[in-house]
Amino acid sequence: MAGNEVPFSDSLKTQANMQQSLPFQNVPKADVSDKQTLLAVLQFLKKNNLKGTEELLKREASIKDDDVRPQTSSQSETDVSHALAAYKSADDPSLFTDYYTDLKTFIESCLDAHKVELSVILYPVFIHMYLEMVYNEHESYAILFFRRFSKEQEDFYQEDLQKLATVTKKEHMKGNELMESFKASKFVIKMSRDSYNHLKRYLQENKMKPLLNIIQEHLFIDVFDGVPRTKQQIDATSGALLGESERDANKVKVFYGLLKEPDINMPLEEEDEPPEGEDKPKKKKPKKDPLMMKKSKNDPHAPAFNRIPLPEMKDQDKMEKITAYREALKRVKVGRDNPPTICFYTVLNSYQGVTSIDMSEDSSLLCAGFADSTIRVFTTSSHKLRSMKTAAELDNIDRDADDVLERMMDDRSATDSKLLTGHSGPVYAARFSRDRKYLVSCSEDGTVRLWSLLTWTNLVCYKGHNHPVWDVEFSPYGHYFVSVGHDRTARLWATDHHVPIRIFSGHLSDMDCVKFHPNSNYIATGSNDRFIRLWDILNGNCVRLFSGHKGSVQALCFSPDGRFLASSGVDSVVLLWDIATGGLMAQMKGHTDTVYSLCFSRDGGVLASGGLDNSVKLWDVIKVLQEVDTDADTSIPSSVHVNDSTGLLIGSWATKATPVLCIHFTRKNLMIASGPAALTEEKSPHKT
């Protein structure tokens, strides 16, 4: 009746300022809180005139009447609501905002050294709080929370936040891939022990239970003993979808050396093995060459030759190697003082839309994949492209002739370019094999096709990805090729199997580019989730996880000696990674738009990059190697110095209006770049 109204509701409003001491001090704490709650409930019932229930509860809980003496009304009111507040849903949305602001103020109040490290946790905490609210269907609170705090997050997370903004109801969460990756995996943060202890103390003191829950469940804090990192160091390695890479991810030994080349009878050989007699050329110069020297020693970092089965070398391959070696002797040394000459091939009038360009290893062929599902192969040398004779004519040629490989080609069909049709969707990548006999291409229709460059026909169609395939690459030794696509897997195929022989999965979003390591034992994949992973082909494990890109990774390149990996993408920063440790070596900033192509010079001294900003930039890798601090303990993230001086840029050359889709160094270190001219108003479609 009268007891219902005002006092009770008043007390609810003053709930925020409760700091009541518990009336029963001499009783053990657990009992007290329980009893307190019971009494609070009884009070509540009394206030609302629920006499019957009150009696029942009193009897069941065996509470004596004298215990239920109402204290001063205001006190009892606040007691009631305080006790009940503990039972309010632990994720009461209004509490989240409070927790978040409290956390922010705490971080602000820390020492500068800890401040930067701790501020990294604001982003994942924000995300997970938001997701909790959405999950518990507190839509309006969630939207308010989001609006208030999203602008304060880092720039590189803004895109993800935009996607997050569309998730406002519980139903939205189901279909959204980004949400699923957030909910399923842990966000990794590296923190020094001091900062971590600081944080732990704060959380335990203030008993913020939901916050603690979130941090324990969704965050993985990789604690290291050392000096806290600077903002610059943290920024260098953060930006990936789920934080940084934990140190354990980069612990496995990687064989990054090159394979020991099988000894071929070459004019300048200095091997202990006796060379075969008959094909030995007449002249023999005892010239010392650094290229041959390296291969004769046993590299401890190199994998065993038979670690993965590789095709044996045929006579043709041996001839190829000898030619390559001879050309390599004439190689020009390129560097800062001697920048390479750049030859640019522009694809004009490509109304079909060029989506990819690639050059063969000896620079004699260039192929372009188009958005109208065709592939065109051009010849860059004076030799025209010929196709093989028909079966009837082949019967007539003399098979024992020395130039049988020439005779089997039909000269009547010699043209400058050949068209390959077969795909049913835009061709996103087309790559040559080393021996220039095959071309492998992938497209939006989910298939990977193998083409013969002798008959200019489609040999095999490999179906496995059911979703667009974004990139494909042939192994440097042939026989294997790997394809990556929208389904977040990389598949390793052998040309003689119609199903993949390895499947690499682990990325959270689709994989945009793939490259083989020069020793053909590892592949690197770059993905839309801003991670780069290095996979071991033998067992399919991910052996390295590189984080640091702030945008989708679109281009990768291994250095010729296999020790480093260069990567770049939508964030237009070129990063150089050390494969042995998994650490970032250098950050090269200069491009203003997405970078689509990277290439090291043949001696590994210069890195060239080109992209949508219509320019080619050269970077000094030798300088990076010189300035590397070899004493640094790479297991402590704070002691690793990332080289990002502006002095790394050797030069920048701009084209008129042609984005650079392919960069290639010939065997003699001449640089060739290629791109589709975008001279008209309407831009040709680019991949993603």
Next chain:
Amino acid sequence: MASPVKSSPRDAQVMGAILKEMGVTEYEPRVVNVMLEFVYRYVTDVLEDAKVYCNHANKKSLDAEDIKLAVQCRMDHSFTSPPPRDLLMEISKHKNSQVMPLIKPYTGLRLPPDRYCLSAPNYRMSSHKAVKKHQARIQIGLPQFQQRINLSQMSMTPGGFIISGKLGAGGPHLTVVSKPGMGVPAVTIVTKPSGQQTMTAKPAIRISTGTSLNSLNQNRTFHQVVSTSSSHAGPQHTIQFQPLQSTTTSLITNQSMNPLKRKMEEDYDNPS
């Protein structure tokens, strides 16, 4: 490019707002139209499906459950997303545990088995030396019609029957299988149907299913026959009839006439 003009319809403005919120700042004006079309089509499809489900559940009016079911079914059908991560991890674990297959030495071209390659011819040629007239080697169906069927008198109706003028009008429909000569491979060239009743100058070949015929005439044997005109100027090869589907088996002797099965060479050479 520009956001929709103020005078554009409300839907277009809404679409512009959605694009802006998702961070799309530059786009051609046609994008809004295409998006609106998509929205309209998608929503009508979902609503139609929902109506079907509602009727199936014997409900008076459409409610949220029907719509939810319709959306879910459509998601599984058209908007398939890649498999979930845990499934992928499992598949890859299984696949990666197998040893790398060894490479056969001394082989030339390393390709999968021929079935998986695209190197097989998708046509067969008959090098035809004889005249255009065919000899009917097997009559299947009504045995009294043992006449020679001249190519030039075969015609096609939309119903898929082959009416032979020679066999007399009003008579039962007959389809005849003619066999190629000994050792001469037969050819089937498949092109789009011309849709015309009479012969055309272009090859007009039609394959239709047997089901449409079943209802029409149960008692006869029907064969879908590939027919074509022979008015090529001096072709090297002609096209032979081939049975592609049979709807009855009782009157067929000797051959396992599963026309959907790929014909092997021997089948032609060995009629009995």
